[in-house]
Amino acid sequence: MRGRDIPPGVPEFIPLVRFAFNQFGNVKSVHFIPNYIEPRNIPQCALVEMKDLMQVEAVVSMTSNHYFMVFGMPRSVRARLAEVNMFNDRPKMPRKTIQCQWLDENDPDFKVAQKIKDLTRLNAAQSAFLLKQQLQEEERLAKHQQDILNTNYKKHEVIDNIMVDGTTRRLANRYNLRYD
Numbered sequence: 001m002r003g004r005d006i007p008p009g010v011p012e013f014i015p016l017v018r019f020a021f022n023q024f025g026n027v028k029s030v031h032f033i034p035n036y037i038e039p040r041n042i043p044q045c046a047l048v049e050m051k052d053l054m055q056v057e058a059v060v061s062m063t064s065n066h067y068f069m070v071f072g073m074p075r076s077v078r079a080r081l082a083e084v085n086m087f088n089d090r091p092k093m094p095r096k097t098i099q100c101q102w103l104d105e106n107d108p109d110f111k112v113a114q115k116i117k118d119l120t121r122l123n124a125a126q127s128a129f130l131l132k133q134q135l136q137e138e139e140r141l142a143k144h145q146q147d148i149l150n151t152n153y154k155k156h157e158v159i160d161n162i163m164v165d166g167t168t169r170r171l172a173n174r175y176n177l178r179y180d
Contacts, residue, residue: 021048024062025055047082056081066148078141 014030021027028049050056060079062068068077103110162168172179 017046017048020068021050021059024050024059026051049082066145068145078138 014032017030018027021030028051030049031047033045033047048059050059060081063077063079103113169179171177
């Protein structure tokens with residue numbers, strides 16, 4: 001789940017997220033995933049483990065088609081199935097160690113290190129662009145969900161007004177129907 005309203009480093013949101021997802025089934029555990037892409041104060045992801053796959057699929061389909069309610073308020077949420085690389089406790093690659101050292105300009109590995117440095121900058125720019133696109137997508141999703149909520153509210157208001165002002169009673173009399 002990716003939520004716009006989950007501030008980074010706030011552990012007291014775990015019961016809130018657990019309570020919100022319990023409407024779809026039994027939640028086993030909730031873990032917040034740190035965001036390593038940007039050091040800014042941006043939304044976090046939460047890894048929510050459900051009891052079985054059917055409940056997970058229900059969450060994914062419901063959050064993609066409808067607004068997600070948390071304590072009666074719609075939230076901009078995206079859900080997807082978990083993958084292995086989402087977990088920070090995955091095993092490290094065998095026979096792979098990281099070594100750091102300073103290089104001189106006439107060192108044969110200097111050009112390789114320079115290319116890696118340039119690639120790192122390029123990757124940082126690409127990840128910043130992707131993050132910007134992702135935040136725009138979340139804003140579009142939030143706007144779409146708010147529009148759906150407003151439409152449903154207006155429908156309920158119209159139905160309530162029809163019941164209160166006696167229009168249903170007059171229509172029932174007009175068409176010779178019983179109105180209780």
